[in-house]
Amino acid sequence: MVNNxxxxxxxxxxxxxxxxxxxxxxxxxxxxxxxxKASTTYYNGNKLYFCCDGCVNLFVSNPKKYLAETKDLVVxxxxxxxxxxxxxxxxxxxxxEIYFCHCPHCINLYKKDTEFYTNRLxxxxxxxxxxGRDGCCIGH
Numbered sequence: 496m497v498n499n500x501x502x503x504x505x506x507x508x509x510x511x512x513x514x515x516x517x518x519x520x521x522x523x524x525x526x527x528x529x530x531x532k533a534s535t536t537y538y539n540g541n542k543l544y545f546c547c548d549g550c551v552n553l554f555v556s557n558p559k560k561y562l563a564e565t566k567d568l569v570v571x572x573x574x575x576x577x578x579x580x581x582x583x584x585x586x587x588x589x590x591x592e593i594y595f596c597h598c599p600h601c602i603n604l605y606k607k608d609t610e611f612y613t614n615r616l617x618x619x620x621x622x623x624x625x626x627g628r629d630g631c632c633i634g635h
Contacts, residue, residue: 513570513616515577517543517558518550520565524615524622525575538562569594572612573601575622 514523514530523533526546533544534551538558545551554561567580576596583594586602588609595601605612614620 516546518554571596572616
């Protein structure tokens with residue numbers, strides 16, 4: 496089953512979800528694109544979300560290629576960086592496997608307010624931008 500709204504993590508109790516463009520792999524949350532504003536298409540009966548119509552057109556031309564390229568991406572819940580799972584840092588937090596970019600600042604921020612970062616990743620809380628809430632790791 497194809498599902499680009501998957502955080503692509505094995506989580507014991509629930510699965511965190513975020514929208515990732517099925518063509519370019521961008522986090523739509525990071526880009527500030529909500530599900531209702533995203534470009535969409537269906538593939539094998541599944542609704543897929545995209546950052547723009549151009550990505551939809553590319554996807555339709557070769558869906559298997561783009562699904563293969565984006566299938567193992569994870570999104571850091573703190574900075575919203577997209578990474579292949581093999582380049583991410585896995586942490587077990589409250590019984591859940593969470594993938595982060597390698598920045599220790601992101602892990603520390605997440606632990607301070609897991610509800611905020613989880614809800615932002617799901618698109619429930621608006622993204623204020625990387626500098627909008629807690630700033631960057633520079634100087635921390």
